[in-house]
Amino acid sequence: MKTISRYIMTLALLLTAVGGAWAQTQWESGDCTVTLNNGTLTVSGNGGMADYLNGSDRPWDGNSGDITSVVVESGVTSVGFNAFYFFSNLTSVTLPEGLTAIGPNAFMSCFSLTSVTIPSTVTSISESAFSSCSAMTSVTLPEGLTAIGANAFSDCSSLTSITVPSTVTSIGQAAFMGCSAITSVTLPEGLTAIGTGAFGRCSSLTSITIPSTVTSIGGYAFTLSSAISDVNLYANPDNLTWGNTSSDFKSGKATQCHVLAEHLSTYQNNFSSVNVTFVGDLEPLPTPIKVTTNAASAQDLFTEASFTMPPFDATVNYMLVRDMQDETNPVIFSGLPSSGNIVVKKGSDGKYQPAEALTIQLIDPLAAAEAQNIIAADGITIKVLVGDDSSLPIEYDQDNPITLEAFLADMKPGYYWIKAEQTDENSPYDGTVYSSEFTVVEKYDLAVKPANDFSKGKVESVTVGSGSVTIDANGKASKTGIDPETEVKIKAKHGYVIDKVEVKKTMKLLTLTVNGVTIYYAEGDSWANAISRDENKDSGLFIREGNRVHHTNYGQLVDSNTEAVLPEAIINANESYRFIK
Numbered sequence: 234m235k236t237i238s239r240y241i242m243t244l245a246l247l248l249t250a251v252g253g254a255w256a257q258t259q260w261e262s263g264d265c266t267v268t269l270n271n272g273t274l275t276v277s278g279n280g281g282m283a284d285y286l287n288g289s290d291r292p293w294d295g296n297s298g299d300i301t302s303v304v305v306e307s308g309v310t311s312v313g314f315n316a317f318y319f320f321s322n323l324t325s326v327t328l329p330e331g332l333t334a335i336g337p338n339a340f341m342s343c344f345s346l347t348s349v350t351i352p353s354t355v356t357s358i359s360e361s362a363f364s365s366c367s368a369m370t371s372v373t374l375p376e377g378l379t380a381i382g383a384n385a386f387s388d389c390s391s392l393t394s395i396t397v398p399s400t401v402t403s404i405g406q407a408a409f410m411g412c413s414a415i416t417s418v419t420l421p422e423g424l425t426a427i428g429t430g431a432f433g434r435c436s437s438l439t440s441i442t443i444p445s446t447v448t449s450i451g452g453y454a455f456t457l458s459s460a461i462s463d464v465n466l467y468a469n470p471d472n473l474t475w476g477n478t479s480s481d482f483k484s485g486k487a488t489q490c491h492v493l494a495e496h497l498s499t500y501q502n503n504f505s506s507v508n509v510t511f512v513g514d515l516e517p518l519p520t521p522i523k524v525t526t527n528a529a530s531a532q533d534l535f536t537e538a539s540f541t542m543p544p545f546d547a548t549v550n551y552m553l554v555r556d557m558q559d560e561t562n563p564v565i566f567s568g569l570p571s572s573g574n575i576v577v578k579k580g581s582d583g584k585y586q587p588a589e590a591l592t593i594q595l596i597d598p599l600a601a602a603e604a605q606n607i608i609a610a611d612g613i614t615i616k617v618l619v620g621d622d623s624s625l626p627i628e629y630d631q632d633n634p635i636t637l638e639a640f641l642a643d644m645k646p647g648y649y650w651i652k653a654e655q656t657d658e659n660s661p662y663d664g665t666v667y668s669s670e671f672t673v674v675e676k677y678d679l680a681v682k683p684a685n686d687f688s689k690g691k692v693e694s695v696t697v698g699s700g701s702v703t704i705d706a707n708g709k710a711s712k713t714g715i716d717p718e719t720e721v722k723i724k725a726k727h728g729y730v731i732d733k734v735e736v737k738k739t740m741k742l743l744t745l746t747v748n749g750v751t752i753y754y755a756e757g758d759s760w761a762n763a764i765s766r767d768e769n770k771d772s773g774l775f776i777r778e779g780n781r782v783h784h785t786n787y788g789q790l791v792d793s794n795t796e797a798v799l800p801e802a803i804i805n806a807n808e809s810y811r812f813i814k
Contacts, residue, residue, distance in 0.1 A: 242700055242728045249400050252418050253529075257531060258270065258291075260281045260293055261292075262283045262292070262313065262316075263278075263280060263282045263283035264278050264279060264280025264281055264282075265277060265280065265281070265282050265283075265309055266278050267292070267293060269293060269296055269300070269733050272299060272300060272302060273300070273301070273304060274293065274296075274300045274302070274311050274317075275303075275304045275305075275306065276303070276304070276306060276572075276658060277306040277308065277309065278309055278449060279305075279308045279310075280308075280309070280311075281309070281310050281311035281313065281714060282309065282311060282312055282313035282316055282336075283313050284313045284315070284336060285313060285314055285315040286314070286315070287315065288315050288318045288319055289666070290315075290813075291315065291316070297319060297321075298320075298321065298322060299322070299324065300317075301322050301323060301324050301325065301345075302324065302325040302326075302327075303317055303320070303323060303325070303326050303327070304327045304764070305326075305328050305332065306328065307329040307330070307331055308328060308331065308613075309329065309332060310331065310332060310333050310334070310446045311332065311333060311334040311335070311336060312328075312332070312334070312335045312336050312339045313336050313339070314336040314337050314338060314339070314665050315336075315337070315338045315341075316336065316339050316792060317339060317340050317343065318338045318339070318340070318342060318343075319324050319341070319342045319343070320340075320343050320566075321342070321343070321344050322345055322628075323340075323343045323345055323346050323665065324345045324346060324347065325346075326340065326343075326346060326349050326482050326691070328349070328350070328351065328352050328355075329352060330352045330353060331352070332352050332354055332355055332357060333354055334355065334356070334357060334359070334399075335351070335355060335357075335359060335362045336359050336362070337360045337361055337362065337762060338360075338361045338362065338364070339362045339363075339380070339795050340361070340362060340363050340366060341361050341363065341364045341365055341366075342364070342365045342366070343363075343366050344365070344366065344367050344368060345368055346363075346366045346368060346369055347368050347369055347370055347371075347391075348368075348369060348370060348371045348372065348780060349369065349372050349373070350372075350373040351372070351373060351374055351375050353375040353376065353377050354375075354377065355375065355377070355378060356378060356379050356380070357378070357379060357380040357381075357382065358378070358380070358382055358670055359385070359485050360382040360383040360384050360385065360405065361382075361383070361385065361387070362382065362385050362386075363383040363385060363386050363389060364384045364385065364386065364387045364388060364389075365387070365388045365389070365408075366386075366389050367389065367390045367391060368391055369386075369389045369391055369392055370391045370392060370393060370801075371392070371393075371780070371799050371800075371801040372386065372389075372392065372395065374395075374396065374397065374398050374401075375398060376400055377398070377400050377593070378398050378400055378401055379400055379401060379402055379403075380401065380402065380405070381397070381403070381404050381405055382405045382408065383405035383406040383407055383408060383428065384406070384407045384408065384410070385405060385408045385409075386407070386408060386412060387407050387410045387411050387412070388410070388411035388412070389409075389411075389412050389413055390411060390412065390414060392409075392412045392414060393415060393416055393417070393799065393801075393802055394415060394416060394417040394418070394759075394801060394802055394803050395412075395415060395417075395418050395419070396419040397418070397419060397420050397421055398421065399421040399422070399423055400421075400423065401423070401566060402423060402425050402426070403424070403425060403426040403428070404420075404424070404426065404431050405428045405431070406428035406429045406430055406431065406451065407428070407429070407430040407431060407433065408428060409431060409432050409433050409435060410430050410431070410432070410434055410435075410764075411433070411434045411435075412432075412435050413434060413435065413436045413437060414437055415432075415435050415438050416438060416439065416803070416805070417438075417803040418432065418435075418438065419442075419757070420441070420442060420443060420444055421444060422444045422445060422446055422518075422521075423444070423446050424444050424446055425448050425449065426447070426449040426451075426452060427443070427447060427449065427450045427454050428451045428454070428478060429451030429452050429453060429454065430450065430451065430452075430453045430454060430456055432454060432455050432458055433453055433454070433456035433457055434456065434457045434458065434798055435455070435458045436457070436458060436459070437460060438458050438460060438461055439461060439462055440462065440463040440464070440465070441455075441461060441464055442464075442465040442466075443464065443465065443466045443468055444468070445467035445469065445518060446468075446469055447467075447468045447473065447476070448468070448472050448473055448680055449472070449473070449474050449475075450458065450475045450476065452476025452477035452478070453475045453476065453477060453478070453479075453481060454476070454478075454481065455478070455481040455482055456480045456481055458481065458482065458582060459482065459483055459484070461482050461483065461487055461488055462483065462489065463481070463488070463489050463491065463510060464488060464490040464491065466491065466492050466500075466515070467492075467493070467515065467518060469496065469504055469796050470492075470499040470504065471499065475504060475507055476488040478506070478507045478508045478509075479508060481507075481508050482508050482509055483508075486508055486509055486510045486512070487510070488509045489505070489509065489510050489512050490506070490509035490511050490512065491512050491513075491514055491515040492508065492512070492513055492515050492516060493513065493515050494513040494514070494515075494635075495513075496513070497511060497512075497513030498776040510700050515759070516677045516769055519545070519738060520543075522540055522541075522543055522547070522736040522737070523540060523541075524538050524539070524734050524735075524736055525538070525539055525540065526538050526731070526734075532590060535730060536725050536730055536731060537722060537723070537724060537731075538722070538723055538731055538734040539720055539721060539722045539723075540550070540721060540734075540736050541717070541718050541719070541720065542677060542679070542697075542716065542718060542719040542720075542721060543677070543717065543736075543738075544675070545590040545677060545738050545739075546677050546678045546679075546738065546739040547677065547678075547679055547680075547715075547736055547737070547738060547739055548679075548680045548681075548682070548737060548738070548739040549679065549680065549681045549682070549721070549723070549734065549735070549736050549738075550682060550683075550684045550733075550735045550736075551681065551682075551683060551684060551688060551692065551723055551731060551733070551734050551735075552683070552684040552685060552731070552732045552733040570684075573748035574643065574671070574672050574674045575587060575671065575672070575673045575674070576588040576674055576675070576714050577644045577645075577646065577674070578675065578676075578767065579675065581741060584642060584643040585643055585645050585646065585673070585675065586644065587644065588676065588713065588714060592673075612724050614656045615634070615636075615637040615651060615652070616634035616636065616637070616649055616651070616652045617635040617636070617637060617639075617640040617649055617650075617652075618632060618634055618635075618649065618650045618651070618652055619634075619635065619648070620648045620649070620650065634652065636733050637651075641751045644672055644673050645673065645674055646672075646673050647672070648671075648672050648727070649671055649672070649673060650671075672709065674716070675717075676713075676715050676716055676717075677714075677715050677716075677717065678711070678712070678713045678714070678715070678739065679697065679702075679711065679712045679713075679715055679721065680710075680711045680739060681702070681704075681709065681710040681711070681723065682707075682708065682709045683707075683708040683709070684711075684733070689706075689707055689708035690708055690726075691702055691708070691725060692708060692710075692723060692724065692725060692726065693724045693725060693727070694722075694723075694724045695710040695721075695722070695723055695724075696721070697712050697715055697719060697720075697721050698715075698716075698719050698720065729738055740755030740756060740757070740758075741755065741756075742754065742755055742766075742768065743755065743756065743806065745804065745806060745810070747790070747810045747811060747812060748784075748787050748811060750772055750773065750774070750784060750787070750812075751772070752804075753766055753768035753769055754804050757802070757803065758803070758804050759800060759801050759802060759803055760774075760776075760782050760790070760799070760800050760801075760802055760804060761776060761800035761801060763804060764776065764782070764800070772784075773786055773787075774790075776780065776800050777789075780799060780800060781797050781798070781799070781800075782797075782798045782799070784812050787812030787814070788812050788813050788814035789798055789812065789813055789814070790809055790810060790811075790812055791810070791811060791812075791813055792810060793808060793809040793810075793811070795813070798810065
């Protein structure tokens with residue numbers, strides 16, 4: 234009898250073991266197959282996943298605690314409603330190009346997920362898609378995204394910065410509410426709507442810029458975000474609606490809202506209930522630089538792109554793709570004015586200085602009219618006369634002249650003469666000498682570079698005016714001293730077409746020193762952007778596996794709280810960075 238009992242018990246254990254071996258690890262979901270293997274859940278197929286009204290409806294719900302990685306393969310077009318909701322141990326997500334939609338609650342409450350990159354093909358992020366991913370420190374949003382849904386990233390309390398792509402037109406209700414670590418938000422021109430509570434409870438956010446295209450700001454959009462001391466508001470008050478702000482910003486209207494001077498009175502009259510103090514000191518935005526192409530329509534390929542040189546230094550980023558039709562067209566760049574002008578650049582202090590070293594020297598009073606180079610000498614008083622392109626210097630002799638010292642300190646663009654005369658009766662010189670009329674002009678610098686490695690070596694020519702510019706082995710070209718309104722053109726090599734040309738203002742480089750290491754960066758640069766700059770190629774900085782900033786000799790970069798600095802973080806000149814090993 235005992236023997237029979239032992240046989241029955243052994244059989245039961247065998248059946249239990251076999252049953253465990255037969256546990257299901259593959260399921261169907263819409264047009265996709267979902268497979269679990271060693272903690273990785275892989276979604277494959279052609280089409281979208283199914284939606285699940287409740288997390289418990291998912292076939293793999295019983296395994297959610299075992300899943301540490303989700304890989305969505307190419308061919309999958311959408312992630313379903315509640316697909317990976319409350320995967321508390323999920324640390325890694327891979328999403329493919331070709332994915333177009335991320336459903337509601339798709340990754341909600343994935344508490345261990347630290348970062349995510351959204352593919353460029355995704356055009357919208359649904360409500361609560363990444364809500365309460367409390368460990369998430371970075372998210373990369375693509376150009377092409379048009380809408381960020383309600384609560385999409387709410388309560389992502391470790392997220393430190395967010396850059397909204399230029400294609401986004403709306404930010405939904407409470408989209409970033411509760412992102413208490415965010416210190417920096419970049420909102421693009423083209424954005425029209427900021428939803429109710431969109432940036433509520435962002436307690437570390439100190440300033441925000443609202444673009445000119447915004448026409449609607451929902452009620453309590455910045456509720457309990459009381460660290461915000463400055464708002465730069467470019468929106469036209471005649472086209473703007475702004476909801477209740479009673480709990481927004483600092484109390485007692487201590488937050489300053491900077492607006493254009495022409496908008497100040499309208500804001501003060503029509504938006505007096507908004508919990509800010511309006512100040513009319515905002516500088517106008519630069520006019521967008523229009524790039525024209527030789528494409529027959531917006532959808533067609535093109536081989537030429539041109540723009541008019543703006544009145545500031547500009548950087549051009551270009552990107553090329555292979556022309557499958559093997560068609561190219563000639564491109565021409567126009568030239569520069571002839572010599573005879575003094576070229577100046579406006580400095581950060583607002584004063585104009587020569588682009589190249591300039592010596593104004595007096596050789597002989599009689600030769601001054603020909604030489605046009607005069608410097609102060611004993612017994613000589615030098616004055617700078619201001620006129621226009623049709624004036625004679627004598628006509629301005631009675632006007633208030635500029636001293637040579639003042640002229641050299643700030644050489645504003647214009648038409649000038651230099652007058653040299655004896656200082657007094659004891660001067661060894663006699664008489665008065667005028668230089669010929671000369672002009673001071675402001676010209677600008679141009680930098681052209683590829684946006685990716687593929688584009689290197691694929692440009693045939695860069696021309697400015699009628700002159701060509703040398704392109705180096707890395708696909709870069711530069712030119713200084715360009716007149717505004719000068720035509721700039723880029724021509725692709727045979728077999729390639731230009732996919733994208735972006736022209737933007739060249740940012741002045743700043744420096745930051747950490748442990749003796751000098752880092753060059755532009756205002757608004759992330760650490761990743763700064764590291765990629767040519768000026769930092771020998772700095773020893775690099776992005777280490779695990780998404781951290783490191784130095785080859787000094788170790789990991791941390792902030793004043795000894796928190797690791799992420800590549801996506803915006804460089805803060807006021808932060809006390811250091812390296813630790």
